[in-house]
Structures are given as C-alpha cells and as structure tokens.
Amino acid sequence: MDFRADPGLEAFRETVRQFLREKVPADLLGLPRCTRSPREQIMRWQKLLNAHGWGAPYWPREHGGTGWSVAQMLIFDDECTAAGTPTQDGFVQKMLGPVLNAFATPEQKAEHLPATLDGERLWCQGFSEPGAGSDLASLRTRAVLVKSSDGDHYVVNGQKIWTSYAHHADWIFMLVRTDTSVKKQAGISFLLVDMKTPGITVRPIRSIDDAHHLNETFFENVRVPAKNLIGAEGAGWSITKFLLNNEHATTADLPDIKRYMRELNRMATTLRAGEGRLIDQPAFALKLARLTAEQEAIGMLVQRVANLEMRHDPASHVLGSMLKVRATELQQRITEAQVEALGDYGALAYAHPHEASPVPPYPLQDMARGVANDMFLRRAATIYGGTSEVQRGIIAKLQFQL
Known part of the structure; x- marks a missing residue:
C-alpha cells in the first residue's frame, strides 16, 4: 500500500479537531489516562457521537457507520486520544457490531443496534472460562434449548472468567455449548444475554494494576429467549473466527x-x-x-x-x-x-x-x-x-x- 501523506487527510483531521473544539463539552475533554472510561462518560460520549453521525466510526456506511477509510479511522482515534475524550465501547464497535451486521436477523439488529449506537446499552464479552482461555474450543458453559408454550428458550449454566467490565455492562455476548455429541468446535453457539436476567452473578477480580475491570461471571439456570441466538445453532465457532479475524x-x-x-x-x-x-x-x-x-x-x-x-x-x-x-x-x-x-x-x-x-x-x-x-x-x-x-x-x- 502507499504510505505517502495524503493532503486530503489534513482537511479531515481539521474537521475532527473542529468537532472536538466546538461540539464536545469541557468535562468530556482532558480526562485521565485509562484504557476504558467510566460507564457514564462512555454513554454520554457515544450519544454525542451518534447525534453527529459518528456513532460507528469503524463500520461501513451500509451498516450505519461513517464509511471512513483506514487512515481516517486512525486520525479520529489519534485526535480523540490527544484531546482526552472518553473511550467508546470497544466490544460493540470492534467486535460485536461487525458480527451483528454480518449474521444477525433484521429483528435482532433493530433490537440491539439503535440502543447501542445511542449510548443506551453497553456490552461485555463472555468467551474465556477456567480451563478454556487459549484453548477456547474447550469451553463448558451449557445452553440447553427448552420448548415452551410461553416461548422457546435456552437454559444456561456455567462460568466465564476475565469478563472485562461485566459490572458495567447491560448485555453480554457469549459462547455456549449447545451440543456435546459432536466435535468440540461444532457444538458451540453464539448467544446474547441480558445481564439483568435472574441467575447471573458477577464477582470482581482485582488485577495487578489494582483496578477493577475484570470479573468472573456465573450463570445458574439463566433463561435466555431462543431469539437471542445469533446465526444457526452450532455456528458459534465460525462466527468467532470472523470476529477475531476482524480485530x-x-x-x-x-x-x-x-x-x-x-x-x-x-x-x-x-x-x-x-x-x-x-x-x-x-x-x-x-x-x-x-x-x-x-x-x-x-x-x-x-x-x-x-x-x-x-x-x-x-x-x-x-x-x-x-x-x-x-x-x-x-x-x-x-x-x-x-x-x-x-x-x-x-x-x-x-x-x-x-x-x-x-x-x-x-x-x-x-x-x-x-x-x-x-x-x-x-x-x-x-x-x-x-x-x-x-x-x-x-x-x-x-x-x-x-
């Protein structure tokens, strides 16, 4: 690729700087250094960006994003970091968002994307488990489908660990085992779960930097509507590879x-x-x-x-x-x-x-x-x-x- 400077990018950089000068409240600038801002700041910042048409700076235009080039995305990140703005919810911007855009039904997109882009819904990721970190395919959290007159649902039991910002999240996207009779990669599904659902317990893990951003998350007979399954049952491994390959x-x-x-x-x-x-x-x-x-x-x-x-x-x-x-x-x-x-x-x-x-x-x-x-x-x-x-x-x- 051509790494020579593009004069047109300087005009874009000035556009970002002008937005930061004129549209962002003073209390959302010059904030302390951190890898992720407090919940309230993230939500205010996301709502402000979305109102300006920049709620999804890393997504293509056809998915409701800005359609920016890679160079423009990097300039946006650079200027926001230099100005000390809050962070965005990286889980949805860089991971879940592309998955929903690629695999979710229109109904699922309508339920989750508007609220997320307007700063009303924060997410966390439920992948790693005790004994299933680098070897993610060995996860054991089970989700059993139950047919019911009041709506089909999954009953989830298991544990996730290193669940970053689960204590701030409204929803979690997670991998669950829906079939134990097939090859371990083939029995995994991708599920969205409301963190307010009864049976979910979040316990803090204090990390080496003495901050609380990690957690262990327990699921005990958690009832999840079947409509919250992304893609087909058993397609979780393929979706995860898509997610990881895009980050x-x-x-x-x-x-x-x-x-x-x-x-x-x-x-x-x-x-x-x-x-x-x-x-x-x-x-x-x-x-x-x-x-x-x-x-x-x-x-x-x-x-x-x-x-x-x-x-x-x-x-x-x-x-x-x-x-x-x-x-x-x-x-x-x-x-x-x-x-x-x-x-x-x-x-x-x-x-x-x-x-x-x-x-x-x-x-x-x-x-x-x-x-x-x-x-x-x-x-x-x-x-x-x-x-x-x-x-x-x-x-x-x-x-x-x-």
Whole structure:
C-alpha cells in the first residue's frame, strides 16, 4: 500500500479537531489516562457521537457507520486520544457490531443496534472460562434449548472468567455449548444475554494494576429467549473466527502507544537528570529514538493489516498475529521506560486514575499518576487477545499457506 501523506487527510483531521473544539463539552475533554472510561462518560460520549453521525466510526456506511477509510479511522482515534475524550465501547464497535451486521436477523439488529449506537446499552464479552482461555474450543458453559408454550428458550449454566467490565455492562455476548455429541468446535453457539436476567452473578477480580475491570461471571439456570441466538445453532465457532479475524488491527492499541510516547517525550524534556534534562543523557536519548522508530513501524503495520482485513485478504491473519506480538511488546517497553524515567516516583503505588488519591499531593504527581497502573496493566497485553505463544504458532502454521 502507499504510505505517502495524503493532503486530503489534513482537511479531515481539521474537521475532527473542529468537532472536538466546538461540539464536545469541557468535562468530556482532558480526562485521565485509562484504557476504558467510566460507564457514564462512555454513554454520554457515544450519544454525542451518534447525534453527529459518528456513532460507528469503524463500520461501513451500509451498516450505519461513517464509511471512513483506514487512515481516517486512525486520525479520529489519534485526535480523540490527544484531546482526552472518553473511550467508546470497544466490544460493540470492534467486535460485536461487525458480527451483528454480518449474521444477525433484521429483528435482532433493530433490537440491539439503535440502543447501542445511542449510548443506551453497553456490552461485555463472555468467551474465556477456567480451563478454556487459549484453548477456547474447550469451553463448558451449557445452553440447553427448552420448548415452551410461553416461548422457546435456552437454559444456561456455567462460568466465564476475565469478563472485562461485566459490572458495567447491560448485555453480554457469549459462547455456549449447545451440543456435546459432536466435535468440540461444532457444538458451540453464539448467544446474547441480558445481564439483568435472574441467575447471573458477577464477582470482581482485582488485577495487578489494582483496578477493577475484570470479573468472573456465573450463570445458574439463566433463561435466555431462543431469539437471542445469533446465526444457526452450532455456528458459534465460525462466527468467532470472523470476529477475531476482524480485530487484528485493533489489538495494537495504536492510540495508546502514541499517548504513551507523547508522555514519555514530555518526561524526557521536562525531568532533570544531573545538570541537564533527561533527554540530554545519551543512553536515554538512544532508547527514546528506538521506541519512536518502533512506534512508526507499528503505525504502518496497523494500516497495512487494516487494509488487508477490509479486502478480506488471508494475509491479514499472519500479519495480524505479527502485529499483536510486536505491538504488545512495545506497549510493555514504553510503559517500563516511563516508570524508569520517573525514578523513585515511578515506583510508588497510585490510585487508579478515576479514583480519589489516598495521599496528599507530592512532586510530579500530575505526571506520575497512572503511569505505574499502565505499566502493570500492560504485563497482560501479551496474554489477552491470544497469547504471544499462540500468535507465533499461528504465524508458523499460516505463513506456508499463503
């Protein structure tokens, strides 16, 4: 693909900046760094975007999206991150939304998409289980179809784990086993479940960054209308492959990488080291230059993978796995460099950015707060979304099929 700058994109960038300046309330700008905003902020931001016609910035126009090019999507992400806006619900924007657009019935789309795009419905993902993480096909949560005079329904029993933001979600999209007599991949179905349904219990998991974004979710005789099945019974594995194959470019978290690098550059030019600035130290300047070069390379690979995905090119699978490995490792190295740049202040434990600080202000608090949280959070980046070991296996297997 052609990586040369497109002059027309600068006009689009200015359009996004003008929207951020003129249409976004001040309390939705300059927000603390985080991977996902609080529920209320997400819902307000989504409603505002949808009213402006930008409620689905990553979807094609025929599905109610903006129809933006890959380059425009990246500019939108970059400008929103730089402005400090809330995040969107990535589960529906990058994962469930494309699935519904491709596999849902008109009735299912009418029930879920308008409410979701208008910020009235947040989602979580129920895939991983104890003993079925990287080996997702081994999941054991059962859904048994029951014929009834008051409507056919599934009775769901089982457990999901690492259910991100289940405590904020209104609905969950999940994989369930509907047939135990066939090959394990063939007996899986894709189900939508209202989180207010009796029998669902959500228990928090406090992660290494001391934040509550993970959960374990239990289902005990949960009654789900049969109309909430997406696609055919037993088609869950095929739908999941479609979902995963359409999210390679997003696993890089390029907006966060750019944000981390902006903050690292600010530290380098602000913090003192000896008689000069940190950036005047040759060893640190060399590290900063290498990280900057890697960020640029990841940015180009994101564009390449996203373009391949839009063309449904099989090469996106191999390059997407390469991107996942390199980008998540880069996230770890940048956040480590931030902690190192802060010296003693980088080693302190801080409250989560959206929680009140338990200690009085101290030097560098504004710069340091959230840095350690991100460094700890990114320890898991090479695990979630498919471990680096799994990704390398995919690369080794698929590169000979192209």
